[in-house]
Amino acid sequence: MTRRPRRSSGRLTLADVAGAAGVSPITASRALRGERSVDPTLAARVHEAAERLGYVPDPAARALASQRSSQVLVLVPLLSNALFVDLLEAVHRTLFPEGYLPLIGVTHYDSAEEELLLRTYLPHRPAGLLVTGFDRSDAAHQLIAASGVPCVHLMETIHAPGMACVGFSQTDAGAAITSHLLSRGRRRIAFCAAQLDPRVLQRAEGYRRTLRAAGLYDPALELLSPERSSIALGARLLEETLQRHPDVDAIFFCNDDIAQGGLLAANRLGLAVPARVAIAGFNDLAGSDQMVPPLTTIRTPRAEVGRAGAALLLGLMRGTLTAPACEELEYELIVREST
Amino acid sequence: MTRRPRRSSGRLTLADVAGAAGVSPITASRALRGERSVDPTLAARVHEAAERLGYVPDPAARALASQRSSQVLVLVPLLSNALFVDLLEAVHRTLFPEGYLPLIGVTHYDSAEEELLLRTYLPHRPAGLLVTGFDRSDAAHQLIAASGVPCVHLMETIHAPGMACVGFSQTDAGAAITSHLLSRGRRRIAFCAAQLDPRVLQRAEGYRRTLRAAGLYDPALELLSPERSSIALGARLLEETLQRHPDVDAIFFCNDDIAQGGLLAANRLGLAVPARVAIAGFNDLAGSDQMVPPLTTIRTPRAEVGRAGAALLLGLMRGTLTAPACEELEYELIVREST
DNA sequence: CTGAAAGCGCTTACAG
DNA sequence: CTGAAAGCGCTTACAG
Missing domain, CATH: 3.40.50.2300 (Response regulator)
Known part of the structure; x- marks a missing residue:
């Protein structure tokens, strides 16, 4: 029956484990951290004692000391x-x-x-x-x-x-999906984006690079919104794009959520996808494979x-x-x- | 030019602040923590010194001591x-x-x-x-x-x-949406659920309670899947429900994601919503208002x-x-x- | 209201 | 390979 020290937290300490194992606290510390400059017999005794007592090191003490x-x-x-x-x-x-x-x-x-x-x-x-x-x-x-x-x-x-x-490479991925749209025979390919973080802008670069190379780049077909990406925003972007440019035959959305929104808007408006307008997204998020029709996209290795x-x-x-x-x-x- | 102590982390400490303010570390500690048993003048001096030196308390030391x-x-x-x-x-x-x-x-x-x-x-x-x-x-x-x-x-x-x-009350909310379906004249109301965590089961209770009270409860119309909730699963649940029970005229999905999946499946199958089957979800998640048609649901105050x-x-x-x-x-x- | 001392539970640095 | 001492940077508990 030892007297309780003045400020003890009641917590089991390294000293308890060391005592039980018959070694010094430093040796116990080393054994528990797996330092290999410890006699295997002693190390085993320390581990056994720690296990038996249910010792858990104090992260705060450890952080302060180390x-x-x-x-x-x-x-x-x-x-x-x-x-x-x-x-x-x-x-x-x-x-x-x-x-x-x-x-x-x-x-x-x-x-x-x-x-x-x-x-x-x-x-x-x-x-x-x-x-x-x-x-x-x-x-x-x-x-x-x-x-x-x-x-x-x-x-x-x-x-x-x-x-x-x-x-x-966000840029290459953006280029890849644009190339795919070209390969499907699309010529008036719009780019709709939200958020405009650096990675979105890199995808935009891939889009531009590919269309320029094909001689089909038209800056008017880029719709860049700084708003947060959302399904509702995607719907608005599709509507606005097709209203301003009725000849658009494909849209590359910078993210699947706005692409899904765009696709749902097309459903609502009775626009045939892909016959009237092809739609592509980015990231392959949950639900993209369940859209009507299922969404073409880039699966990113997140x-x-x-x-x-x-x-x-x-x-x-x-x-x-x-x-x-x-x-x-x-x-x-x-x-x-x-x- | 004081000699650097043996193990200094180079970090600015409370002692530095106290020294600069001309008080003891304990007083500095008390002032910084907003204890009010400190002379306002001294407290101000401590705050000023801390501010000037750019002092940030060490969370590990604080956690260890307190x-x-x-x-x-x-x-x-x-x-x-x-x-x-x-x-x-x-x-x-x-x-x-x-x-x-x-x-x-x-x-x-x-x-x-x-x-x-x-x-x-x-x-x-x-x-x-x-x-x-x-x-x-x-x-x-x-x-x-x-x-x-x-x-x-x-x-x-x-x-x-x-x-x-x-x-x-998850139960009451489940009951509320079921009542709503009844008020729309629906009589064969199915319940589709995934995950089956306690809160989903409480919603199920609300569904049962309401239909029992209306004399319309049929356990066969409950489709409970332990799988994780997902849009794809929702599609399967709708298909299975309508295949097993072609007379079902409404489905209450326990969460908006499976409800969205069910709604998309209905779109795909050409089932009119709500004419052929009404669909309701739970939680009012992103995109539910963009579905075709927009999804009835419970907005939860998360x-x-x-x-x-x-x-x-x-x-x-x-x-x-x-x-x-x-x-x-x-x-x-x-x-x-x-x- | 203020402070000197002790302590929180570890690890580092130094010896042996 | 092992250990006694010191120290990490705070706060608590005790005095005054």
Whole structure:
């Protein structure tokens, strides 16, 4: 019956485990963290004691002493785009089993919000950082660099030494679906976009490049809305496009949600798809295969981006990977009946 | 030019601020935390110094010393249901400005996963806990209770003293939409459901109660699938229902995503909605108003649940609220052209 | 209202 | 390979 210390939290500590195992706390600490400079017999005794007592290390104490927490900050623009949900799921599946805790931050495509999230979370000394794309404020860049926290950029690729990233070519993917529309004999191909984040603009570039090469580029056929992407907006974009340019015979929507909205508007207006107008989307989101007719789109490798990005970060955090790498993944054209 | 201490992290500490303000670290700590037992003049000097130096408290040190972090663990079943995204957004908007950091955990409707998340995050000593519903393993319940962390239950209400919750009556809402279908003259009303989580089963109860009261309940018209809810599944459920029971004249889908899928299937099959079959959903998710025809549904107050739940938790965490309360919010029947 | 001391539960850095 | 000491940067508990 020992007297309770003045400020004990009642929590089981490393000292308890060490005592039970008959070693010093430092040895127990080393054994539990898997440092291999520990006698296997002692290590086994420590593990057995920890197991038996139900010991769980205190993350706060660990973070304070080591200047590194086990959390990984993941910054995504939005949760309402299923794309990022798939990404986050893959990140979680990769990081969590390895002992890292993903911490989701939502920026709403707003660089001030992103900066605030960084300012708020960086003092927690996350073990790693996963961010979407490259487009952020200078202050945000500096915060990340100054923190020294390993960082991987997701969804886009770039050719810059020292930058770690995993993504795919948004531009090429935009070009691929435009080429597909051309191959279907379409000549007046419109581009409807929302949000206008960097990746959407890259898809626009792919569209322009392809149509210019075919001598069919007409800037008037681009309808770019800064509004948030939504099914309702897609409907409006289709209506507006066809009203202004009745000769349009195909529309490439920058994202499946507005494409679905456009398709539903066509259904409502009694416009035959693809006979009157072909419709293509981007991302292959849930429901696109259930539209009437099913939607042609680009299947983007977001789960793979999440997995590979997290794996890359794992290497950086553990120091097993020294040079930051950039991985470019494949997308896939999914041709369905809407084109 | 002081010599750098052995293990300094280079970080600005409370002692630096205190030194600059000419007070002791404890006084600086108290001033910064807004304790009011501090001379206003000194407090101002501390704030000024902190501001000038750009001091940011170390969350790990704070958590270790106070046995409480500023994170709030929020457990939701899924991120792929827009319902929970809206909930999380509202929680973030309420908690973040008050200095609390929401930490999202996804359970996938799996009690083992929920338990693991709890075991993993509870040692971080979150300031509060927000969980979805009441249905969890005994072990999970005990973990929560033993942690002593204030907890608010979201989305459902219950009559149990000591339980804090914010939700609405899923049963009544299910009854309301069923009544609406009856009022439209429908007599063979089917219920199609997926996921079968507690809240879906409560909606089923509302459906049964209403049809029994009308003398029109037929258990054969319930199609309950344990699969995850999806647009594709909704299509299958509609097809199966109408094939087995050609006399069905209305379907109440337990969630808008399967309702949208059912509606699209009806479009595909050329079934007139609502003439041949009326279709109703639940939750009023994005796109439901854009369907052809637009979908009748129940608008659930998930953002309000998130806001009120977080506000309740705030009171509990700060001790300004002593008795846990239960708040029941309103849902709204949205009648569109599909019924 | 203010402060010197102790402590939160770990890990680092230094010895051996 | 192992350990005693010191330290991470705060807050609590006790005095005054």
